[in-house]
Amino acid sequence: MSVAVxxxxxxxxxxxLVAVQGLNLRLNTGEVxxxxxxxxxxKTTTILMLLGLxxxxxxxxxxxxxxPTRQPLQVKRRVGYLPDSVGFYDELTAWENLRYTAALNxxxxxxxxxxxxxxLERMGLQDVAHRKVGTFSRGMKQRLxxxxxxxxxxxxxILDEPTLGLDPEAALEFLALIRSxxxxxxxxxxxxxxxxxxxxxxDRVGLFHxxxxxxxxxxxxxxxxxxxxxxxxxxxxxxxxxxxxxxxxPGVVRVTRTDGDTYRVxxxxxxxxxxxxxVVASGELLALSVDRPGLDEVYARYFQQxxxxxxxxx
Amino acid sequence: xxxxxAQSGAQALARREGSxxxxxxxxxxxxxxxxxxxxxxxxxxxLMLLTAVGTVYAATQSIRxxxxxxxxxxxxxxxxxxxxxxSFVGFLGFLIPLTAIALGFxxxxxxxxxxxxxxxxxxxxxxxxxxxxxxxxxxxxLAITLVALWVVVTGMGLFVLGLPxxxxxxxxxxxxxVATLAYAGIWxxxxxxxxxxxxxxxxxxxxxxxxxxxxxxxxxxxAALISQALRPTQYGGxxxxxxQARLQLLLARFSPNTLYAETVIALLNPAVRSLGPVxxxxxxxxxxxxxxxxxxxLLIVWPQFTALVAxxxxxxxxxxxxxxxxxxxx
Numbered sequence: 001m002s003v004a005v006x007x008x009x010x011x012x013x014x015x016x017l018v019a020v021q022g023l024n025l026r027l028n029t030g031e032v033x034x035x036x037x038x039x040x041x042x043k044t045t046t047i048l049m050l051l052g053l054x055x056x057x058x059x060x061x062x063x064x065x066x067x068p069t070r071q072p073l074q075v076k077r078r079v080g081y082l083p084d085s086v087g088f089y090d091e092l093t094a095w096e097n098l099r100y101t102a103a104l105n106x107x108x109x110x111x112x113x114x115x116x117x118x119x120l121e122r123m124g125l126q127d128v129a130h131r132k133v134g135t136f137s138r139g140m141k142q143r144l145x146x147x148x149x150x151x152x153x154x155x156x157x158i159l160d161e162p163t164l165g166l167d168p169e170a171a172l173e174f175l176a177l178i179r180s181x182x183x184x185x186x187x188x189x190x191x192x193x194x195x196x197x198x199x200x201x202x203d204r205v206g207l208f209h210x211x212x213x214x215x216x217x218x219x220x221x222x223x224x225x226x227x228x229x230x231x232x233x234x235x236x237x238x239x240x241x242x243x244x245x246x247x248x249x250p251g252v253v254r255v256t257r258t259d260g261d262t263y264r265v266x267x268x269x270x271x272x273x274x275x276x277x278x279v280v281a282s283g284e285l286l287a288l289s290v291d292r293p294g295l296d297e298v299y300a301r302y303f304q305q306x307x308x309x310x311x312x313x314x
Numbered sequence: 315x316x317x318x319x320a321q322s323g324a325q326a327l328a329r330r331e332g333s334x335x336x337x338x339x340x341x342x343x344x345x346x347x348x349x350x351x352x353x354x355x356x357x358x359x360x361l362m363l364l365t366a367v368g369t370v371y372a373a374t375q376s377i378r379x380x381x382x383x384x385x386x387x388x389x390x391x392x393x394x395x396x397x398x399x400x401s402f403v404g405f406l407g408f409l410i411p412l413t414a415i416a417l418g419f420x421x422x423x424x425x426x427x428x429x430x431x432x433x434x435x436x437x438x439x440x441x442x443x444x445x446x447x448x449x450x451x452x453x454x455x456l457a458i459t460l461v462a463l464w465v466v467v468t469g470m471g472l473f474v475l476g477l478p479x480x481x482x483x484x485x486x487x488x489x490x491x492v493a494t495l496a497y498a499g500i501w502x503x504x505x506x507x508x509x510x511x512x513x514x515x516x517x518x519x520x521x522x523x524x525x526x527x528x529x530x531x532x533x534x535x536x537a538a539l540i541s542q543a544l545r546p547t548q549y550g551g552x553x554x555x556x557x558q559a560r561l562q563l564l565l566a567r568f569s570p571n572t573l574y575a576e577t578v579i580a581l582l583n584p585a586v587r588s589l590g591p592v593x594x595x596x597x598x599x600x601x602x603x604x605x606x607x608x609x610x611x612l613l614i615v616w617p618q619f620t621a622l623v624a625x626x627x628x629x630x631x632x633x634x635x636x637x638x639x640x641x642x643x644x
Contacts, residue, residue: 044643048432048642048643051436053432053435053436053642054641054642069330070329070330070331071330071331071332072330072332072438072440073331073332073336073438073439073440074331074332074438076436076437076438076439077438079436080436081432081433081436082433083429083432083433083436085429086429086433087428087429087430087433088428088430088433089348089428089430090428091348091352100340100344100434101433101437103337103340103343103344104337104340104341104434104437104438104439105437105438106336106337106340106438145433148433152437
């Protein structure tokens with residue numbers, strides 16, 4: 001599997017402020033990678049360094065084999081970027097805005113017109129192609145932004161907070177568009193702080209905190225790593241021995257009694273069948289359900305642990 | 315610290331690849347189209363056209379009445395004032411800075427406030443192309459406007475006076491055009507510089523207008539005050555007065571308005587022989603009132619003209635450096 005984006009020890013400092021610290025990032029060709037973390041955790045700075053729009057203080061980056069600091073034109077020819085709350089020239093139409101992008105990419109006129117028609121149609125904007133962008137809603141501007149990215153037929157698409165400010169329906173639509181990019185074979189780098197929204201489209205994610213990528217892996221791996229169990233099973237049962245019986249089930253990591261008859265079981269595997277068997281043997285099973293915690297919880301739990309550790313040390 | 319220095323040194327040595335002017339013409343065309351179709355420029359151009367027609371018409375009326383035989387009748391079209399209207403160049407002196415400031419004041423901070431900068435710079439171009447493209451498009455807009463005005467004035471002259479302009483008059487008129495373009499370039503360069511310094515387009519516009527007011531209204535007063543304070547005429551001697559006048563002129567020439575006014579006077583009035591104080595002894599053998607050849611007039615204003623162009627280049631260079639060092643994120 002070839003590597004689309006790779007950074008080694010990438011660091012950016014603004015005076016005393018460390019924006020990005022020793023980032024080692026690796027994106028395989030064709031995957032959707034989510035850079036997740038709160039605002040100010042270094043996501044956008046990383047993106048700007050990958051595009052050669054800001055110079056790293058230390059470390060190196062390679063995008064499709066090119067060095068963004070020294071060969072930014074080569075990188076930018078092949079990488080599409082949708083900035084955080086993208087802006088357009090309001091007094092120009094959607095078509096004219098894309099014409100400018102096409103001209104900056106050096107596309108010949110006929111080719112540009114063909115591609116603009118294609119991307120506008122794909123984004124469902126063909127009916128408003130000749131309306132001024134000033135009249136567009138946030139969701140339409142965001143789709144126009146994606147059209148702008150696709151216009152240059154990039155190999156890598158970098159999307160910064162693509163669903164921010166969209167209503168839930170528009171956000172879902174937009175996520176579906178992002179999935180369609182993956183089907184086209186694009187490598188997608190997604191930055192967002194809306195963890196629950198983007199976890200569904202990412203093959204792998206990296207959690208960012210204060211300029212460092214603190215966790216990396218698939219969503220399942222992170223659940224396993226941070227929450228100990230990737231499965232959370234709710235059990236309602238009567239009986240004295242139930243709690244001990246639950247603890248003895250293979251694969252169970254933690255059992256907590258939430259109130260009266262209900263227990264929360266964290267497990268590495270889906271062991272509902274075994275739980276049911278054992279609870280029935282030792283008492284009375286009233287209810288059994290499973291849920292899978294989202295990334296929000298992974299993130300929150302991780303930093304609870306980190307802060308608890310540092311608090312204990314101090 | 316030393317490793318950091320070594321690294322930044324290594325980065326400075328490593329050259330970036332690809333032409334800095336990639337995409338330059340795309341930027342120029344886009345900006346030029348914006349300027350020429352924008353309502354802002356249309357208003358100013360209409361205003362300029364109306365003043366041109368008005369002042370030149372008034373000038374033709376008074377030329378027909380007063381001056382019957384002038385070898386440079388055509389140049390009078392530019393400079394003749396008739397109450398209550400000022401001359402065409404007088405009006406231009408006001409309208410050109412205004413137009414030039416309107417072209418540049420939101421060049422850079424406008425891209426930030428519309429949030430288009432990072433999207434545009436993520437296309438395969440360098441920042442060099444963006445800033446130079448904007449500057450060239452502004453200059454081209456000014457040039458188009460000025461040439462149009464010049465043609466209108468000349469056309470009206472032909473029509474009303476019924477005289478074709480002579481070769482030297484055309485040459486002087488064209489040089490006047492170039493000098494006006496340089497003067498306009500200064501105000502556009504200044505407003506673009508402010509658009510890189512200030513985050514708000516309103517702030518950069520107001521600052522540019524304030525600087526223009528300073529030079530247009532207060533600078534000459536300041537020059538007079540300072541020269542009187544530094545070189546007082548205590549005994550009333552010629553040497554003292556000359557020293558004061560020279561200092562005042564020197565100070566006045568820090569203003570682009572003075573430089574432009576001097577250039578225009580010498581170019582459009584061939585009888586002008588000197589732009590500074592002249593002693594009687596220096597006029598020995600001169601036939602007063604006779605026109606100078608074009609080459610000699612050009613020689614008189616060459617320093618002023620060079621200074622105008624140099625200021626444009628300096629302002630652009632400052633904007634360029636500032637913009638290159640700015641973060642893409644606001």
